[in-house]
Each structure stands twice: as structure tokens, then as C-alpha cells.
Amino acid sequence: MTNQEILAQYGPRESMEYDVVIVGGGPGGLATAIRLKQLAAEKGSEISVVVLEKGSEPGAHTLSGAIMDPRALTELIPDWKAKGAPLNQPVTEDAMIFLSEKSGLRTPNWLLPPCFHNEGNYIVQLGYVVKWLAEQAEGLGVEIFPGFAAAEVVYNDDGSVKGVATGNMGVGKNGEPTGEFQLGMELHGKYTIFAEGSRGNLGKQLIAKFKLDEGKDPQTYGLGVKELWEIDPQRHQPGFVMHTAGWPMNNDTYGGAFLYHLDDNKVTLGFITGLDYSNPYLSPFEEMQRWKTHPNIRYYLEGDEAKGIKPAKRIGYGARAITAGGLMSLPKTVFPGGALVGCDAGFLNVSRIKGSHAAIKTGMLAADAAFEAIAAGRQGDELSAYPAAFEKSWLHEELNKSRNFKSWFKKGLVTASIMNGLEQFVLRGNMPWTLHRNKPDHAYLKPAAECKPIVYPKPDGKLTFDRLSSVFISSTNHAEDQPAHLTLKDASVPVQINLAKYAGPEQRYCPAGVYEFVPDESQGGDAQRLQINAQNCVHCKTCDIKDPTQNIVWVTPEGGGGPNYAGM
Numbered sequence: 001m002t003n004q005e006i007l008a009q010y011g012p013r014e015s016m017e018y019d020v021v022i023v024g025g026g027p028g029g030l031a032t033a034i035r036l037k038q039l040a041a042e043k044g045s046e047i048s049v050v051v052l053e054k055g056s057e058p059g060a061h062t063l064s065g066a067i068m069d070p071r072a073l074t075e076l077i078p079d080w081k082a083k084g085a086p087l088n089q090p091v092t093e094d095a096m097i098f099l100s101e102k103s104g105l106r107t108p109n110w111l112l113p114p115c116f117h118n119e120g121n122y123i124v125q126l127g128y129v130v131k132w133l134a135e136q137a138e139g140l141g142v143e144i145f146p147g148f149a150a151a152e153v154v155y156n157d158d159g160s161v162k163g164v165a166t167g168n169m170g171v172g173k174n175g176e177p178t179g180e181f182q183l184g185m186e187l188h189g190k191y192t193i194f195a196e197g198s199r200g201n202l203g204k205q206l207i208a209k210f211k212l213d214e215g216k217d218p219q220t221y222g223l224g225v226k227e228l229w230e231i232d233p234q235r236h237q238p239g240f241v242m243h244t245a246g247w248p249m250n251n252d253t254y255g256g257a258f259l260y261h262l263d264d265n266k267v268t269l270g271f272i273t274g275l276d277y278s279n280p281y282l283s284p285f286e287e288m289q290r291w292k293t294h295p296n297i298r299y300y301l302e303g304d305e306a307k308g309i310k311p312a313k314r315i316g317y318g319a320r321a322i323t324a325g326g327l328m329s330l331p332k333t334v335f336p337g338g339a340l341v342g343c344d345a346g347f348l349n350v351s352r353i354k355g356s357h358a359a360i361k362t363g364m365l366a367a368d369a370a371f372e373a374i375a376a377g378r379q380g381d382e383l384s385a386y387p388a389a390f391e392k393s394w395l396h397e398e399l400n401k402s403r404n405f406k407s408w409f410k411k412g413l414v415t416a417s418i419m420n421g422l423e424q425f426v427l428r429g430n431m432p433w434t435l436h437r438n439k440p441d442h443a444y445l446k447p448a449a450e451c452k453p454i455v456y457p458k459p460d461g462k463l464t465f466d467r468l469s470s471v472f473i474s475s476t477n478h479a480e481d482q483p484a485h486l487t488l489k490d491a492s493v494p495v496q497i498n499l500a501k502y503a504g505p506e507q508r509y510c511p512a513g514v515y516e517f518v519p520d521e522s523q524g525g526d527a528q529r530l531q532i533n534a535q536n537c538v539h540c541k542t543c544d545i546k547d548p549t550q551n552i553v554w555v556t557p558e559g560g561g562g563p564n565y566a567g568m
Helices: 003-010 027-043 071-076 126-139 201-209 284-291 295-301 356-375 385-391 394-401 407-411 413-426 467-472 493-502 542-546
Strands: 015-023 049-053 093-099 104-106 143-146 150-155 161-166 169-171 177-182 186-194 221-230 240-246 255-261 266-274 313-323 338-340 486-488 515-519 528-532 552-554
Touching: 003 177, 015 027, 015 161, 015 356, 027 049, 027 071, 027 126, 027 356, 049 186, 071 356, 126 143, 150 186, 150 201, 186 201, 186 356, 201 338, 221 284, 221 542, 240 295, 240 413, 255 284, 255 295, 266 284, 313 542, 338 356, 356 385, 356 394, 385 394, 407 413, 493 515, 493 528, 542 552
Parallel strands: 015 049, 015 186, 049 143, 093 240, 186 338
Antiparallel strands: 093 104, 150 161, 161 186, 169 177, 221 266, 221 313, 240 255, 255 266, 486 552, 515 528
């Protein structure tokens, strides 16, 4: 049954009314909620605020590096230290290393541009920060509904956003309601703020419906694959931050990596691959595994019996797309009845590899505009004060200074390194030029016949791993008897176009083993079909971004499904 047929039989849906509905319980959504309640307290008024979070709890789906610039958090909650915010490990040292296959060249710190300096910043497990923010929001009276995925935008008769509807629960794989069926609920607000993170399902729809990206550069993304390790104390350097560029990527493919030393003998490792790569044989997951074999990285993970150093243990895994286009790809952030904040819009500063401070700041600015509008008796219009305030903010100034950062990499690593160094170190972000991009990431993929296959080494189970064992430690789970949330517009395209022309790139760009081409017994011979293992999905959104025909559409599964990251 289609959703319309289900509504016709079981509807109408019940609804709840709020002043502000917030979709997404990450840094941006929670900052919006907290700021709204703070303003109401300051003015001696009341405002009703609800946050919908598709994860099983706030932070369950949060994945980031992460080095956190506390500037926005300090503006939001000045006494965050006294209130126990989990920013426990200040950065003590920065290192930028250019890797060849067997060695590395460290850039002298005095040559590092300002965007690579992290004095005053903290290495955090962002999931724990989000959990703490949720506690602060609830303490102010914000209602948070974890395990409820906003699956549909609800509109007023005049076309303005009225709110959202949560997904139906208890629908079987065949699309038919089961004995556990529960109809979704509508949440209506005077304004609805969308803070779903990168490539938000509803944000994507709103950008298309209201043409918010008209006149903007196409958005560009990266895929971050991350692991959390516990290492021997003798190799642990609390607060040490390492970034690398170069190997295993070639000069023409954007990629970079990080290794951050948390407290408690933990390090977080991550590899970011630009999703504008051209070779369909490339696997971001396998590139991350290969990167760990470099001497500069394996040093921290391998044991040394002669020195009494124990092998490190991998304790966490995850993957997530990041919105990397910056200011030139930033869509219009407001529309009748709502706004986009954080990575749902694309405020991440890729040059600093930071986005949580931007999410918090934009959430605050959207809250200011929404509170002012509601206090004036308005609803359902455009919160024009929000983008106006952003353009006057320190965040706009910061993003403007790095507006060309990602675009330079289409000219190769060497050129990008030189030009970004010039723009950031010499010109200090005051560039008289702007680079533009003219096509989205999926359009860069070349036919397999034009590319060289990449043969990756088999995992050893100690330093390098396969996808399935990685997904296992992400605690990913979806109810088995539910419709696949990875949908195809045309079921024939994966074999007839993707496999035939591009050698089936979905089986390589997915970091969770969701997509497999397997023999099609119904056709016989060498026929293949695409098998979708939706239960493995870690909600990274890469397939929605990189599919060369844009045939794959990621939709929300039942609330609470997906990864359950422990402080990733």
C-alpha cells in the first residue's frame, strides 16, 4: 500500500500543535531549541518547542571527527564548563603531514595557515556533547521525542510549511500494515526548523520544492569513514592532532585523513573522500583501511612486544557524508514556514574540518528570528531575519575566507595546496577571486572502460577490516520486517546502466555492504541483480549522493533504526 492508501484507510492522522517544531536532535537542532527557551525566559513569556530525533536517543546517529571550536557553544551556554559539558581534551599540538606511500613530510607549524591551527579547541566525542545538549534542552522544558523519524513535510493550503509527519510504524516489507501498525502523527508549528544533518531527507525535498539552490553552485560532499581505537598508553599523546594529505589518494582525487588523541588512551581515526571522484572502482572504505597501513599511522596501532607495547583495539566504527560546498553552494536557508540550519543547509567549514560550531551558531540565529516573529504574532512566513543575521555574523566571515578551499582540489593536490596556502596564509582569506563549480558530485563519475581497476589488499583482521565486521561494532539495527528505506526509482537501472557502464559503483562506495550484485537465478546464465541489504545501512547518505543516475533515493526507516554510536 502507498502512504496515500494507508491514510485513506486508517487516517486522518492525529496532530500536536507547537510554536516551533525542530527536525533533528543534533547540535543545530538542540541549539535552536535551547536558544528559543532562553529567549522566552528572558522575556518572561512561554514558547512550546519539540525536537524530533530519528535515532534511538540524542547522539545515537551523531558521527564527527571531531575537533570542536567552542565559540558558538560559549555564546549559547557561557557556563558550559561548570555545567559539565564533555569537552575534556584541549588540543595540545597540531601536525599536517603529506604522505607518500612509505614516508611522510611534516609541514613546519609556522607554515600552517590559520585554518589548521587548533589552539583553544577541543577534541570531543560529539555524540556525548549532543547527549549533554539534550539534557540542557530538556532542563529548559524542551520536549524531545527520540525514535521518531520525520518522514514527510506537511503543508498549509497556501503552500507554506505547516509541520511534519512521523513515519508509520509496523508496516511490513510488502508495504501492508501488520498487527503492530501505528499511524504516524503530525506535528504542526508556527515555524519548522530542519536540522537533519548532511543530505537531510526532508531538507533535500524542500531545497527542490522552493528552488532554494537556484543561482548557487551545485553542492559537493565528502564521505567520512571513522574508527575509534583504544591504544597503548606508551603511544598515547593526549591532545595531539594529526592531519594527512596525499597517499593513498592520487593527485587528482580529493581526500584527507585525521588521527586525534582523546583522553583515556583513545584515538579517533578518520578518512574523508571527496564524492566528486571519477574512478568507479574507488572504494572510500578500502582507502581508509589502506591508509592505516602507512608507517605514520600503524605506529599508533601496532604492538611492539620488545618494548612492551600492546596492540591497539578497535572499539567503534561509523560513516557519514559531510556537506563540503561551503558558502558558494549554500542554498537560501528560509522558505514560507521554516528554515534550514547546520549541515542540512551546508554550513560546515571544510577548510577547518569543523561543523558543530556552525550548526550551533545557525541554530541560534534561526531561533532568534523565529522567536521575534512569534512574539510579533506572525507565523508561516519567511524568517528573513535569519539569513540577514548570518550575513553579519562571524560565521559568514569565516566561511567567506575559505570559499574556494574545496574547489581548488579539482585542479589537483599540488595546485590546491599552493593556492589554499596563498589564500589562507598570505591573503588571510581576502581573495579578489571566487572559484565556481558547475556540476554535482555524481556527474564526475567516468565509465569503467575509461578507468583503471583498483585492487585492494585483503583485510588482516588486526589493522584492517571488512565492511561487515565494521558494521557490527556500529550496533546498527533495523527491524527486519519493514520496507527497505533504500529505494529505486527504476529497478532496471542498477544492472542495465550502473553495472554495465560503471561496473556497479554502489558495491564500492557504500561503507556498510548494503549493495551487492548477485546472480539472478530467475534469468539464468551470467545475469546479475542488485541485492539491497538495508539492515546494514549506517545512514551515511552516500548512495543518495553518488549514484550516477540518481536512481537511489534514501528515505527514513522506522524511527530508532540505524546505528547506535557510543560517543562517536
